[in-house]
Amino acid sequence: MGEPFIRLDGVRKTYRTRGEEFLAISEASFDVEAGELVSLVGPSGCGKTTLLKILAGLHPHDSGTVMIGTPSEPFNPARDIGMVFQQPLLLKWRRIIDNVLLPAEILGLPPAESRARARDLLALVGLGGAEDKYPYELSGGMQQRAAIARALIHDPKLILMDEPFGALDALTREKMNLELLRIWAQAKKTIIFVTHGITEAVFLGTRVIVLTAGPARMADHFPVALPHPRTLDMKTHERFGEYARRIYRLLGME
């Protein structure tokens, strides 16, 4: 296995607003191997988004260490992060392809090559032919696909997803789960996937990390020993149910 791609050790985070301190993460420690798709589950307000922001270098943490990258898989914090949020957050005045190109523009990557890559990525996420449309011409699910393509355009090593399918209807969500697994298998990225959906967490993750009700601490983590590629009928496997029950129990819902 070698060194892990991400190593969090004793990370602690307090927010200070109007003189008041608020402990959002009390102690987060876990490792993520390169190429893993880790599901991060936890009750609302426990600090999942905060954790992603720390990983993205957007918020400082108070103590503990965050290390990303290994000698064989070096990590450049200025360009190796891709992010997908609950809302697609496409720029409504830009065509889809130009939305996908935003990170490439920010990083100053060569325009012609980036454009070609954006076309390939749109095809990968199933939006071939929608390049010149405006966001309002796409459904919510399609917009979220475009947001995924945008997160991949600069070929980052780490993708942080914060409840990316939380705003979609159940059917679209299932479909997007399968799509994400396909994209992940092809793009070979390390993905951290925050979700409230317990089935989703088990179905997608190579591993599941469960956080306690805030301030976040790791309650449990376990590898999901279901074969890849995953198929929908696995959701009825006995082992799948055991994983799900394990999470429910940790979240105090059983």
Place this chain on the structure above:
Amino acid sequence: MVSNRAETLQRYSLAALSHLALIAAWQFFVVYHEVPRFVMPTPRATIEALLIPNYRWLENIWVTSVEIFGGYLLAVFVGILTALLFSWFRTFELVAMPLLVSLNMIPKVALGPLIIVWFKYGIGPNIMMAFAICFFPIVLTTARGLREVEPDLLDLVRALKGSRWQIFAKIQLPNALPYIFSGMKVAAILAVAGAIVGEFLGSDRGLGYLMLQVQVTLDTPAMFMAVILITLIGVVLYGIVLALENLLVVRDARIR
């Protein structure tokens, strides 16, 4: 697209029709009630006022246009710049915004006599008057538009170490455009009023000045003509702003 063109044609004809109807009603009213010419002239008499060379229409149109457009462009430029500085330097906003609100409460018209004491007559002071009266709405709407950006979107750019300028040029400014244009439309109307008030208070040229001159001789047709010309300048300004908005703001085609 064909139906689109037919629709546009229909819209323009209807607009033209309502204007013509107004002129017809005006003509009818004056003739039917036998209104004296010095109270209200007919449309024809109004147009004939243009034939009096003494009134130097072209020069006066030019002067008033320069005042309106000059004050307006200055307000747009300085207004957007001020809003940008507000969004970049929070302390500056906290210091300057309340001051601006207070200053905006000063009735600009009341400053007229002072401006004349300070700057004498002329185009310059009237540009300042137009500027002063339409600057504030532009700052306000632009500042609001620059602020109303999804925080997650900013995070996305910041995670890639995007610069403040990139955030402004690629996200904040285009995001603020609809707000800016709504401010610019209000400001266009105010700029016309500002320039004319300036001319009323003190000047030696311009359509507002001309109105004061012909008031003395009770040449009401010329006064009517001056008002119409001022209105037309305003319509041209407003039309340019609308055209720019249509060009620059991508709209959801489903909303009409």
